[in-house]
Amino acid sequence: MRLPRFSSLYSRIFAVFWLTLLIVVLTLLLLPNLDPRAQHTIPEPQLKRFEASAQSISQQISRSYGSLEKKLKRFTNKDRHKRFQLYFTTLEGDIITPRGHNKALRNFITMADSPDDPKQKLYGRWMMAGPFAVEHENTQVLMYVGRLWREPPPFFIQILDKPFQLLLVTMLVSTPLLLWLAWAITIPARRLQQASERVAKGQFEADPKLESGPREFKQAGASFNQMVGAINQMIGGQQRLLSDISHELRSPLTRLRMATALAQRKQGDSKELDRIDTEAERLEKMIGELLELSRMQVNSHEHRELADANTLWYDMLEDARFEAEQRGKSMSYTPLQDWPIRGNPNLLISALENVIRNAIKYGDDTIAVQFHQDQEDGEWLEISVEDNGEGVPDGELEDIFRPFYRVSTARDRSSGGTGLGLAITESAIRQHSGTIKASRSSLGGLQITIRLPLAR
Structure with missing residues (x-):
């Protein structure tokens, strides 16, 4: 049976309720007609x-002699195996033969x-079964037939007689509906x-399928x-505003440097003009990084695709290793595998490159660099980047991801940093x-650990 479609969740619940009730009512109505223990037509x-x-017995007793009881008694003792028995009574219900207690x-x-x-x-x-009329000398007696019932009780009768089976069948009937x-x-x-879950991962995408189904979910x-x-x-507006600013x-910064x-x-x-030029240069670099940040983040959540770690970061790692060699330093990284990652490729590459x-x-x-x-669960990719420099004081480890924050050691203003690199990485x-x-x-230096969820 194909159930009709309902627009409301409540209507579906009521439909299941009324359908179950209908099955129960139909069962109760049909039960008396199907139960052989109830009175039925023959x-x-x-x-x-x-x-x-009954007509044959009427003809035979009309041709025989003796009392009525004696005439009828010869019809009640024919079945030796007691699989079939005839009973005779008066119209008032008094048993003529066979006599005895028969409840x-x-x-x-x-x-x-x-x-x-007859029933x-x-x-x-x-x-x-009975009664059936038997004629005798202008009088009438009633004949009842008793026979041994060898057929097993109907299945539903066996179920109704056993509560546990009744409960089991009720569960089987209601389970498909539930x-x-x-x-x-x-x-x-x-x-x-x-x-x-997609929104929690930064994928702000509307899903037309959400507007289907019951009215409440629609x-x-x-x-x-x-x-x-x-x-x-809102995100697009904020990022465009940052980019415009x-x-x-x-x-005006360009005009300041020209002046x-x-x-x-x-x-x-x-010294004064050199200081102005230095600060203007630093400000120009900071604005450049802000523009880069805004360009990466404007609608970055809409440009998401599935990529693997090897394709994503291999070229960037090779370039970084070449740059380290040019500076007389050694950079190593563990082999990349095809770990699936869903996201904005530019943001992911820029984030790891900054670190x-x-x-x-x-x-x-x-x-x-280790990948x-x-x-524990196999659903995360962990990336660690270590160096042997001076590092960062323990009290400032959490602050280095704040925008424009610079530590008081070697990583200070004299290094030319703006404090936006790690902030960009943390945001990405x-x-x-x-x-x-x-x-x-x-x-001996600083270790940055990044954990990214792997795509399912």
């Missing part, structure tokens, strides 16, 4: 045979006493859960898609549902 072929037997017959007589409407009913394994209801509820709920899906659209607009700052150059040409070099170039810049002569899959890793942390390296 099937037509048997009814004709019993009526023919089933006496009970049946009270319910079936009209030869115009049958099962008592244990004994089926009683499974259908659970399926109708869990399918849209699972879609909503998967969409929420409304929730539509609201979810509207929320995703609003988040996309950074771009607009470059014009400084003209002043140096007219007045000659001075490695920092290690090359501040390390003394050794940089080590390995998390052994967070957009991909990953984590990043800093700690002391076994080489």
